[in-house]
Amino acid sequence: MHPDPALAFATHDHSRCSGAAIAQAEILMAARNQRLTPVRKRTLEILLQAHKALGAYEVLDKLVDDGFRRQPPVAYRALDFLVAQGLAHRIRRLNAFAACMYPGRVHVPAFLICEGCQALAELPGQAVAEALDTAAPVGFKIDRLSIEAAGLCLACRT
Amino acid sequence: MHPDPALAFATHDHSRCSGAAIAQAEILMAARNQRLTPVRKRTLEILLQAHKALGAYEVLDKLVDDGFRRQPPVAYRALDFLVAQGLAHRIRRLNAFAACMYPGRVHVPAFLICEGCQALAELPGQAVAEALDTAAPVGFKIDRLSIEAAGLCLACRT
C-alpha cells in the first residue's frame, strides 16, 4: 500500500512507504493503551510491505517465516486486532486485508483495485459517503461502508 | 428485496414484489438469447421472495425443497448466471446474493443492509460512482464497483 494514492500505481522506492507507519502505529497504540505485540506488529509490517492486499493465509505464510506457527487463528487474531484499531482494512471483494493509509485519522476508506497488477490504492471517500447518505432513505443510519472499485490502472491499460 | 428502496425497511405485502420481476426476466433473457432454465428461474424466484440477501447454501437448501440435488455447483451455477445477466447482485460483505431491482437497466447498485432486521435495499448509486471517479487518480478506469453500507433502518433504531 502507498500513502499517496497517485503513486500507488507507479513504480517507486517502496521500502520507505512502510518505515514511518510502524513508528506511528506504536505511538497510537500506546496512546490507546493497546498492545502492539510481536505478531501484531509483524503482521502490520507484512501488510505495509506488500504491494497489494493480502489474504489471511498469505499473511500466515509470511508469519511462518518469522517463526510463528501456521495456524489460522494466529493470522486472523492479529488481523482482526489491526482492523479493530483502524490500522488495517478488510477488502471484501478480495477476501483480503491491507494496511490503512490514514491510521488514527477519521476517514472513510475507498479502494481502487487494479486487476492488471493487483496494486491497491486507498482514497479518502468522504465525498462518496456523503453522496450515498443523500441517496439513502430517511432514517437509515450508516455504520460501516465498503467502497471497492475494480478496474485497470493507467499503466496496465497501455 | 424491494423495488422501492423507501419501502424496503417497511412492512408491506411482499408477494407482489416478485411477481412481475420474473415475467420481465423471461422477456429479457429471450431478447438476449439466454435460457432461463428451471433451476435459474427458481433461483431467481427464491431471491425475489426473500426479505434479505441469501447465501448460496441458503438458496441451495430451498432448491432442495423443489427437488434439486443438494450440491454446491447447482446453486453457484444458477447464481453466477443470474449475476452475469444482471438479474442478481453479489453482496460481498455478506457472502450472499440478492435479486436486482433494476434488471435490464444500466445502473450502479448501492446496498443498504440493516443489521437489525437484515433487510436489504438496492439504491441507484450513479451519484456515488461519480463522486468516486472524481476522487480517483487520473487514468484509473473503474470496471466494477461495490458500494455496501451496513447500519440500522429507522424501525430497528427505535
Place this chain on the structure above:
DNA sequence: AAGAATATGTTATAAAGTAACAAGTCAAGA
C-alpha cells in the same frame, strides 16, 4: 443425422473463517 455449444449431474477438494478451551503473560491492587 452429425457436430458444436450449452447446460446439468456428480465427486471431490480447495479456500476462508471460527469455536472452544488450555496455558501463558502482564499489570494493578491487597
Place this chain on the structure above:
DNA sequence: TCTTGACTTGTTACTTTATAACATATTCTT
C-alpha cells in the same frame, strides 16, 4: 510480594464458502 483479573497466545478441531474436473445430457446448427 502475592494474588487476582484481564488480556494474549497455543492448539485442536471444525464450519462455511467456493471451485476444479470430468461425465452426461440437452439444445441448436448445419
